[in-house]
Amino acid sequence: MRVIIAGGGPAGFVVARTMVDRGHEVVLLEKRAVPGGKVSAWRDEDGDWIESGLHVFFGAYHHLLGFLERYGLGDTFNWKPAEMIFASERHGLAGIRFVPWLPTPLNGLAGVAGFKPLSWGDKLRMGLGLMRPIFGDQRYVDQQDDESYASWHLRHGMGQRSLDEVMHTMALALNFQPADRVSAKLALTAMLHFAHEKEAPRMALVKGSPDTNIWRPLIAQIEARGGRVELGRKVVAIKHDAAANQVTGFALEDGEMITGDVYVSAMPVHSLRKVLPESLRQFAYFDNLKHLKGSPVITMQLFFDRQIAGVDNLLFSAGTHLSVYADMAMVAPEYHRGGKSIMQFVVAPAEELIKLPDDELVRVVMEEFVRLHPNARSARLLKHTIVRIPNSVYQALPGVDKYRPDQASPVPNLFLAGDFTRQHFLASIEGATISAEQCVARIEEALARGAIAPAGAAITVD
Numbered sequence: 342m343r344v345i346i347a348g349g350g351p352a353g354f355v356v357a358r359t360m361v362d363r364g365h366e367v368v369l370l371e372k373r374a375v376p377g378g379k380v381s382a383w384r385d386e387d388g389d390w391i392e393s394g395l396h397v398f399f400g401a402y403h404h405l406l407g408f409l410e411r412y413g414l415g416d417t418f419n420w421k422p423a424e425m426i427f428a429s430e431r432h433g434l435a436g437i438r439f440v441p442w443l444p445t446p447l448n449g450l451a452g453v454a455g456f457k458p459l460s461w462g463d464k465l466r467m468g469l470g471l472m473r474p475i476f477g478d479q480r481y482v483d484q485q486d487d488e489s490y491a492s493w494h495l496r497h498g499m500g501q502r503s504l505d506e507v508m509h510t511m512a513l514a515l516n517f518q519p520a521d522r523v524s525a526k527l528a529l530t531a532m533l534h535f536a537h538e539k540e541a542p543r544m545a546l547v548k549g550s551p552d553t554n555i556w557r558p559l560i561a562q563i564e565a566r567g568g569r570v571e572l573g574r575k576v577v578a579i580k581h582d583a584a585a586n587q588v589t590g591f592a593l594e595d596g597e598m599i600t601g602d603v604y605v606s607a608m609p610v611h612s613l614r615k616v617l618p619e620s621l622r623q624f625a626y627f628d629n630l631k632h633l634k635g636s637p638v639i640t641m642q643l644f645f646d647r648q649i650a651g652v653d654n655l656l657f658s659a660g661t662h663l664s665v666y667a668d669m670a671m672v673a674p675e676y677h678r679g680g681k682s683i684m685q686f687v688v689a690p691a692e693e694l695i696k697l698p699d700d701e702l703v704r705v706v707m708e709e710f711v712r713l714h715p716n717a718r719s720a721r722l723l724k725h726t727i728v729r730i731p732n733s734v735y736q737a738l739p740g741v742d743k744y745r746p747d748q749a750s751p752v753p754n755l756f757l758a759g760d761f762t763r764q765h766f767l768a769s770i771e772g773a774t775i776s777a778e779q780c781v782a783r784i785e786e787a788l789a790r791g792a793i794a795p796a797g798a799a800i801t802v803d
């Protein structure tokens with residue numbers, strides 16, 4: 342069977358690699374010249390790596406870690422201790438350190454108890470409030486989708502300070518939106534994993550660039566098995582035969598039509614909406630995608646003439662736009678430049694900042710960074726890189742979860758993959774991997790019941 346996949350981000354690659362493994366002919370079409378989607382990396386004119394985003398991989402990413410292990414890429418990461426280090430002007434650096442020798446959930450509760458910026462009253466209230474995710478399950482968490490996390494947090498008596506110092510930052514790190522904009526389900530899902538799995542809060546970064554460590558090896562594997570990964574190939578329309586309710590091809594920007602037996606969109610939701618024909622927009626399934634909007638975010642790298650933060654882990658900050666950041670030269674020494682800091686920031690919320698010119702944006706980020714790390718004041722900024730992503734992961738606003746589509750569409754030979762599709766995890770690389778695995782399972786179910794047949798053959802639609 343010939344499978345055509347649009348979108349070469351994590352979801353597209355997981356579908357492609359898995360389908361090749363199952364003996365299918367695969368063509369993966371990616372509009373950009375670089376693979377990996379929001380987890381892509383490329384070199385600038387000086388040979389420095391630029392990443393579309395600072396990417397952290399958690400011990401809770403069982404599907405992604407399993408996938409990489411299966412295809413010989415298990416040794417991709419530098420693992421860091423399970424500790425969330427917060428930088429603030431008032432408290433300097435303070436960490437929530439998951440105590441490795443304690444069982445869950447005590448390892449995390451002990452971490453909260455040791456977190457200096459909170460008073461003992463705050464810690465006690467937080468511990469009591471966290472009993473819900475500790476003793477709850479995914480069903481309980483799913484039911485909290487209509488409420489904002491901030492409202493849920495205050496309603497459970499945890500207080501404003503822990504919201505401002507911890508949970509607001511966590512919401513920004515997870516969805517690039519503040520805690521009063523995201524649904525309670527988003528943050529509670531992360532907490533549920535942390536509360537139940539000892540390995541979940543372990544964090545890792547790719548050893549060097551995801552391009553050389555993940556995407557290029559996967560391309561080589563797919564192509565060695567007869568598949569094709571075509572970069573710089575933008576899908577501009579999904580061709581749909583409304584009478585037969587079948588997709589008949591993906592039309593490319595250069596006028597070519599790519600045809601197959603099964604079609605997968607692994608494009609993000611805003612890109613998918615652009616290529617849907619009128620006949621597909623009629624379906625509530627596709628019309629509901631209008632409720633899913635991308636979060637704006639900015640990735641900035643600042644190259645300094647000396648080492649600054651001195652922390653070999655991620656840093657979170659409360660009350661700035663530097664929601665998560667790291668010194669790449671420390672956390673991934675493969676990027677090392679002789680001990681000089683390469684600070685990479687996830688800048689959010691970015692609704693307003695994304696409109697600023699580069700020099701103004703650098704000024705804002707530097708100003709906040711110097712407040713958190715005063716020794717940066719005397720350092721010389723050698724260069725900066727900026728990547729603006731106006732539509733990144735979908736905004737997990739209260740009440741939108743019900744609009745996320747299943748991977749099987751109402752068109753028997755069209756399937757969706759991508760972190761925004763329905764799966765139990767967050768909008769993340771793990772979520773994209775789960776969506777892709779579910780997409781493959783839906784295709785196989787459809788094949789087994791005869792709902793898909795090679796183009797031109799008779800089709801049974803139940």
Ligand SMILES: Cc1cc2nc3c(=O)[nH]c(=O)nc-3n(C[C@H](O)[C@H](O)[C@H](O)COP(=O)(O)OP(=O)(O)OC[C@H]3O[C@@H](n4cnc5c(N)ncnc54)[C@H](O)[C@@H]3O)c2cc1C
Binds near residue numbers: 373772
């Ligand atoms: C700054 C930033 C930091 C992040 N940090 C983390 C993190 O630490 N941990 C984590 O788990 N997740 C993180 N994420 C989220 C993670 O990157 C996404 O959840 C993941 O990349 C989603 O994968 P995907 O395959 O669904 O979509 P994408 O990665 O968006 O891939 C979709 C692909 O489709 C392609 N495409 C779009 N339109 C077309 C078209 N018309 N034709 C052909 N191809 C097309 C795109 O170019 C892209 O390559 C971060 C995201 C950002 C932006």
